[in-house]
Amino acid sequence: MVKRSATHHPAARTTDLLGEAWTTLIVTELLAGQRCLDDLAELLPMVSKSSLGHRMRRLHAVGLVEASADRHGRFHYRLTAAGRDLEPVLAQLSSWGSRWLPPPRAGDLDPRLLLADLCRTIGGPHEPGAIEVGFSDVTGPRQWWVVLGARARAQRTAPDLPVLVRVECTITALASVWLGHSRCLDELRARTLRFTGDRAAVRRLAGWLSAGAPAKSLAAIGSA
Template identity: 45%
Template structure:
């Protein structure tokens, strides 16, 4: 859309205002660099529309594209694209603070992908362990695992056959509310919104590992 205004806000809105564009940039900032990775983080976005949006971002100087035998294989942010990280963070913090907490059929895969990429690996064990999630009240895959080590954090629906430190039983929306800072683990357990199974030390470690969203500032009140 063209606004035909001198204002740089209008110019930025012309580049970023198309549907999915901001979320594509979010995924690129989080490390996705191929169409399959982007699609996994953006269910509902078709491959063809993703291609159009990436070409628009490339034409605007925000993304570089690489092809192999005519097929788009890699994409990366330019300096101009990476400079949008602060903009995306402000949007995320604003949405977390002022929009209602998530309810309904929250996608557990997207939630765990988001949690996984915010976990600080420096505090994780060297040998991989897993946290087993059993989600209720969802129309989607109900059993998930987070595989954690100091080299990688992976969300998977396949049993990794690793030692399970803690089992978490809840709805996806209950976990989202905790992770976004609208609720606390202690209150959720007291309210029977979440059940944690494991010894006390393991539960404490798991809660510390999971942390909270980058968009939640400690001490900031829930909405």
């Protein structure tokens, strides 16, 4: 059941619908297109499937999401017109948070979520290739690859593609650049970020990591 505030105010009532961070992230993922529960579970690994199912039923009940079953009985979810209208709202929240909130701590960061955000901005299509990312300060898997092609995607296994750029970094440094709290140059000088590889590819990657990227990634979703 949706928690309801005892007020007529539209902002408070909208907050009731979204409620918490994971629901906001689910809506953000659905802005990129139709997803099944397995897709969402992969993109949001810190949310259990049962919890995802509960949130999808809740979003369906309030008219933000619609579902359809394929021939195998698997449900696919997409945003309704009301759900898609949340795009500028989330973009503004992202822009405000990047400007006013302090940088997140390492324990608050997840490599998959951070790289998935980056992949939205990278978009596609691109010539096939890969960006190898090594994190020095995470407790889980440290080596990741961003695979370029029709669209960009992040994965934990090495692809059979040429590596265009190798990135060695702390996750806090990469997040700090991505969120606009510091510049690539700042982190390079601090030796918390290092690029090796093709010069043109390094320049493109530095551009994708430029300040203000979270709001741009939402804009990229809307234009896809």
